[in-house]
Each structure stands twice: as structure tokens, then as C-alpha cells.
Amino acid sequence: MATLFDKLWDMHRVGDAGDGDDLIAIDRLLLHERTGGVALKSLAAAGHRVRDPARVFSIMDHIVSFRHGRGRDEARSPGGEAFIVETREMAQTAGIHLIDTDNPAQGIVHVVAPELGIALPGLTLVCPDSHTCSLGALGALAWGIGSSDAEHAMATGTLRAAKPRQMLIRVAGRLSPGVSAKDLALYIIARFGSDGGKRCAIEYAGEAISDLSIEGRLTLCNMAVEFAAFTALIAPDAKTLDYVSGRPFSPSGAQVETALAHWQTLRTDEGAEFDEVIEVDAGKVAPQVSWGTSPEDSLALTDALPADASARALAYMGLTAGQSVKGLAIGGAFIGSCTNGRLSDLKAAAEILKGRRVAPGVRAVCVPGSQAVSREAEALGIDRIFKDAGFEWGAPGCAMCFYAGGETFPPETRVMSSTNRNFEGRQGPGVRTHLASPAVVAASAIAGRICAPSDILVEGGVA
Numbered sequence: 001m002a003t004l005f006d007k008l009w010d011m012h013r014v015g016d017a018g019d020g021d022d023l024i025a026i027d028r029l030l031l032h033e034r035t036g037g038v039a040l041k042s043l044a045a046a047g048h049r050v051r052d053p054a055r056v057f058s059i060m061d062h063i064v065s066f067r068h069g070r071g072r073d074e075a076r077s078p079g080g081e082a083f084i085v086e087t088r089e090m091a092q093t094a095g096i097h098l099i100d101t102d103n104p105a106q107g108i109v110h111v112v113a114p115e116l117g118i119a120l121p122g123l124t125l126v127c128p129d130s131h132t133c134s135l136g137a138l139g140a141l142a143w144g145i146g147s148s149d150a151e152h153a154m155a156t157g158t159l160r161a162a163k164p165r166q167m168l169i170r171v172a173g174r175l176s177p178g179v180s181a182k183d184l185a186l187y188i189i190a191r192f193g194s195d196g197g198k199r200c201a202i203e204y205a206g207e208a209i210s211d212l213s214i215e216g217r218l219t220l221c222n223m224a225v226e227f228a229a230f231t232a233l234i235a236p237d238a239k240t241l242d243y244v245s246g247r248p249f250s251p252s253g254a255q256v257e258t259a260l261a262h263w264q265t266l267r268t269d270e271g272a273e274f275d276e277v278i279e280v281d282a283g284k285v286a287p288q289v290s291w292g293t294s295p296e297d298s299l300a301l302t303d304a305l306p307a308d309a310s311a312r313a314l315a316y317m318g319l320t321a322g323q324s325v326k327g328l329a330i331g332g333a334f335i336g337s338c339t340n341g342r343l344s345d346l347k348a349a350a351e352i353l354k355g356r357r358v359a360p361g362v363r364a365v366c367v368p369g370s371q372a373v374s375r376e377a378e379a380l381g382i383d384r385i386f387k388d389a390g391f392e393w394g395a396p397g398c399a400m401c402f403y404a405g406g407e408t409f410p411p412e413t414r415v416m417s418s419t420n421r422n423f424e425g426r427q428g429p430g431v432r433t434h435l436a437s438p439a440v441v442a443a444s445a446i447a448g449r450i451c452a453p454s455d456i457l458v459e460g461g462v463a
């Protein structure tokens with residue numbers, strides 16, 4: 001009996017790399033401008049070339065400006081242009097795919113790779129970025145690597161890696177209405193700790209996982225690295241096959257039959273063993289918000305801070321033990337990122353924003369995860385809802401998910417954010433990031449304080 005992860009690993013194991021490591025064949029490799037240009041430059045400097053350029057995709061996302069009408073080289077941080085220009089030049093020289101700032105398919109790498117069918121069930125994909133685990137939502141074996149590993153993978157089409165232990169997280173039951181994949185992710189990390197994934201390859205399964213949309217699964221798997229997982233994966237099902245079909249880099253013509261037949265085999269055998277199993281009851285998950293400086297510092301909006309909350313985290317966040325975070329005044333709201341910057345995320349927020357205004361004193365910014373998301377949202381008038389509510393509507397990219405120098409919120413601003421990291425300084429020096437779902441971010445932006453969507457949807461506005 002074999003798990004899905006066993007099958008994907010063994011299918012790609014092309015040799016014994018010694019010292020307990022395997023040599024794994026890499027099907028596709030993703031780069032972004034923060035780390036990609038450096039890796040390509042180092043590869044060229046060592047006199048190597050990209051073994052199969054058709055398998056390598058370079059995407060501009062991390063430091064591109066989010067100003068509409070931005071120039072092709074325009075960065076959101078001082079000196080960022082150099083990364084953009086260098087990555088472009090190195091990608092063109094190497095002959096790899098380049099999805100440049102002004103490409104209609106541009107966006108955050110972990111949003112674009114599924115959109116373009118670059119990420120597919122059964123493939124191995126690596127990227128010098130820790131959130132590559134997102135792509136496991138499609139039944140791919142995808143993990144984040146370092147720049148030197150990226151060089152090795154580009155030069156040889158392989159990577160040495162030690163096969164990780166395996167964990168099953170079975171989520172039984174159903175998420176309550178208004179409770180999202182982001183809430184489930186924060187709940188799991190808070191309950192089992194940011195080291196809870198123990199560097200395992202985690203398979204998510206169970207009724208609540210099958211219920212999730214593909215975009216919800218991408219959100220859940222995106223947060224696996226915040227749970228110290230090697231990666232996460234979800235067995236492909238009918239939703240997956242429907243999602244991946246017909247995309248630019250998906251199988252086409254005669255290949256489709258073969259691909260579909262192969263994809264149907266990608267599941268864990270009955271009785272296959274995992275090293276660890278975690279059982280979660282989806283019905284217990286409520287809308288979450290982080291209070292501290294790690295994603296594990298999260299709780300239900302209705303709960304008070306733990307008595308043993310870290311003094312450092314409390315000090316940084318301007319909180320005191322035992323208080324509730326619900327009702328705290330905020331100064332900023334950000335909706336976007338590879339965690340929650342997809343169309344369903346913007347729709348969830350728009351449902352709350354429609355006909356309402358962002359509270360005075362709150363700077364609210366929405367940056368769609370990709371040009372495709374932005375176009376689809378604009379075709380549905382979702383951008384109008386955001387703008388009428390008082391949100392800035394940005395040009396796609398990572399934007400205010402992380403501070404790269406340049407524009408951000410002022411120090412000590414309390415920001416509700418649909419992103420995945422709330423470390424000290426993540427969104428800027430002294431900025432206090434509270435992680436939450438797009439719906440909770442939107443509700444809080446309207447109220448001007450941390451609150452749940454249900455508070456906003458109560459008759460007569462904020463409870």
C-alpha cells in the first residue's frame with residue numbers, strides 16, 4: 001500500500017544521491033525576480049546552462065510596483081528595478097519562459113502557476129520561495145527550495161532531497177457558513193503550533209477538504225510552510241480535473257486521455273500508513289484572527305488572548321494578556337497575496353463591502369493576485385465595489401504582503417491582512433499585522449475595528 005506522496009516521490013526518484021538522499025526528477029521550475037535573477041546569473045557565471053528551458057518559468061511579482069499604469073521596470077522599493085531588469089535579461093538569455101510585468105498573465109507566482117496549468121497533478125515543481133507548497137492543492141509535489149538548489153535543478157533537471165516523513169490531516173465534517181480555508185489553516189496552526197507540521201509532507205483529506213473549492217485548497221496548502229511542513233498535498237478529484245483542463249500549459253489533444261487516466265491513480269491506497277495522523281473537526285472552526293507575531297498566535301474572534309501570551313509579542317502588538325482583540329481600532333486593511341488574492345477571495349470581501357464605506361482613518365488596499373484575477377473581478381464590477389467602499393485597487397503582485405523598503409503602513413498601525421505572515425516588521429517597521437480571511441479583513445475595514453462579518457451583517461451595521 002502506498003500514500004499519494006509515496007507514489008509521487010517514487011515516480012520521480014531517479015537515483016540514490018547518497019547519505020540517505022534521493023535524486024528526484026523535477027518536471028517544472030518556477031522563478032520570481034527576488035531570487036530568480038540571482039540564480040540564473042550564478043548558473044551562467046559557473047558556465048552552466050539551463051538543461052531544458054521549456055520547463056522553467058520566470059514571473060515578475062515580488063517587487064513590481066502595485067501602482068496602476070506602472071512602468072515595466074517600476075519597483076515598489078528603492079533599488080528594486082535592478083532585480084526586475086536583471087531577471088528579465090537573464091531569463092531572455094537563458095531562453096526560459098518569461099512572464100514579465102506587462103504580460104497579461106502576470107501575477108504572483110503561486111497564483112499564476114495554477115492559472116496557466118504550469119502546476120498540474122502528479123508533477124514535481126520547485127521554486128526558490130517557501131510558499132510553493134500552495135501547488136500541492138492540485139495534487140502536485142511542490143516545495144520551496146534555496147537559490148543554489150534552483151541552480152542545480154535548472155542545470156540537471158534533478159534535485160537531491162531526503163524523503164520526509166508523512167502526516168495525514170483528516171478534516172471531518174463541514175466548515176460552518178462564513179468560515180473559510182484561511183480560518184481552517186489558522187485554526188490548525190494555532191492548535192498544533194507553528195512547528196506542528198514537523199517538516200512532514202502533509203496530505204489533507206476528509207469531507208471538509210473535498211468540500212473546499214480549488215482556490216480554498218490553494219489557500220490551505222499555502223499556509224503549510226507556516227506549519228513547518230515540507231509540503232502539503234490534496235489528492236486530485238473531479239474539481240481538480242475540471243480546474244486544470246484546457247489551461248495554456250495543461251495537456252492537450254491526444255495527451256488529455258493519458259493525463260486523465262494517470263491523474264485518476266493519484267490517491268492514497270486504502271490502509272496506507274502515515275507517520276502521524278491529525279484529526280480535525282471542521283465544525284469547531286470559527287472565524288480566526290492572529291493576535292501576535294507568528295501565525296500560531298491566532299484565535300477565534302470571540303476568544304480572549306491566552307494568559308501565557310508571549311510578552312514580546314504583546315509588546316510589539318500593543319496588547320495586554322487576557323484582553324480581546326475583537327473591537328481593537330485598526331488603521332489599515334490589505335486584501336491580496338498568494339494566500340488570499342484569488343477571485344473567490346475578492347468575491348467574499350465584496351459581499352461585505354457592497355454599499356458600505358471603509359471607516360475614516362483606515363487605509364484599505366486590495367491588490368489582486370494576478371492580471372487574470374483583476375480582469376475577471378473588473379468584469380464582475382468587483383473593483384467598483386472595492387473602490388466605492390474606499391479601497392485602493394492595485395496592479396497585481398505581492399505588494400503589501402511584505403515590506404521590501406518603500407511604500408507601506410506607518411509604524412504601529414494595526415493592519416488586518418489576508419496574507420500568511422505576521423512576523424515583526426513583515427509589513428513594515430513597527431506595523432502590527434493581524435492575519436485573517438478576506439471576509440474578516442473587509443468587515444474590520446468597514447467597522448474601523450477588528451470584527452467578524454456577522455457583526456457587520458447585523459441589521460443597522462456594526463454591532
Ligand SMILES: CC(C)[C@@](O)(CC(=O)O)C(=O)O
Nearest residue numbers: 034062128129130131144402
Ligand atoms: C519575502 C518573500 C521573498 C517571500 O516570498 C520569501 C519566501 O516565502 O520564501 C515571503 O513571502 O517571505
Ligand code: SF4
Nearest residue numbers: 131337338398401402
Ligand atoms: S504574496 Fe507574500 S507570501 Fe506570497 S510569495 Fe509574495 S511575498 Fe511571499
